[in-house]
């Protein structure tokens with residue numbers, strides 16, 4: 001296997017997706033609530049919880065187990081394709097999330113992640129000096145993910161509170177999010193093919209200081225390039241989200257919120273699904 005990836009021409013060495021797209025094979029995976037539960041509860045966080053039970057609940061151990069079999073990882077970094085060891089790719093991503101959150105941290109009352117998985121990002125952030133004295137909350141859809149967050153948090157002597165999170169649910173989460181919190185999402189909104197039209201109104205209802213999203217945005221994939229076409233096809237085949245940006249823009253148009261940052265394709269642990277950075281602030285008088 002090549003140790004380096006120079007162009008999209010090299011991608012089939014690392015990913016079976018281009019060959020699958022070109023073979024005309026029917027891949028289409030639908031992401032309804034039941035499928036999401038199967039994917040995250042049964043296939044991902046449930047087995048991780050069982051596996052870690054035998055080895056202790058350290059974050060590093062969770063990372064190793066979660067990324068087992070993912071080496072090496074072709075990534076999208078600063079507009080280039082790079083092959084990185086999986087743990088290194090995760091570190092690069094964590095550092096990027098931290099860097100993107102820091103400008104929004106001023107006077108924030110808490111840090112909240114919605115759709116936090118096993119806590120790969122929020123638990124790591126909670127260990128960093130910049131976030132150390134901030135109450136941290138992690139909402140997660142899968143019960144096993146919430147359990148993992150709680151157990152790793154205790155084991156690492158952190159105080160990250162976990163609770164439910166479901167973007168389909170009218171209340172989104174059972175967490176008591178304090179007003180003035182910095183809320184973020186990382187690759188979780190993208191799980192829902194069609195987010196509810198009320199999403200941004202509901203998020204505004206938590207009265208956050210800022211909301212930062214690191215999510216793949218289909219409109220940011222350039223259909224005049226082979227790369228963009230592959231990325232769009234990846235979204236379609238795996239039924240990832242396609243209405244995030246339209247909803248955000250509708251929220252802005254109605255005066256509900258103001259988008260303060262829009263940086264396309266900042267990083268991808270998977271180059272076919274790089275995330276963009278979108279940050280917004282609620283406006284007091286808006287309605288959606």
Ligand SMILES: C[S@@+](CC[C@H](N)C(=O)[O-])C[C@H]1O[C@@H](n2cnc3c(N)ncnc32)[C@H](O)[C@@H]1O
Pocket residue numbers: 036040114115116117118119120121140141142145165166167168185186187188189191192
């Ligand atoms: C790709 S993982 C990302 C986890 C974490 N944010 C990270 O970056 O490591 C997507 C997460 O979204 C969660 N999710 C799935 N369906 C959801 C829903 N309806 N509402 C909120 N989160 C959901 C999954 O359980 C999963 O933990």
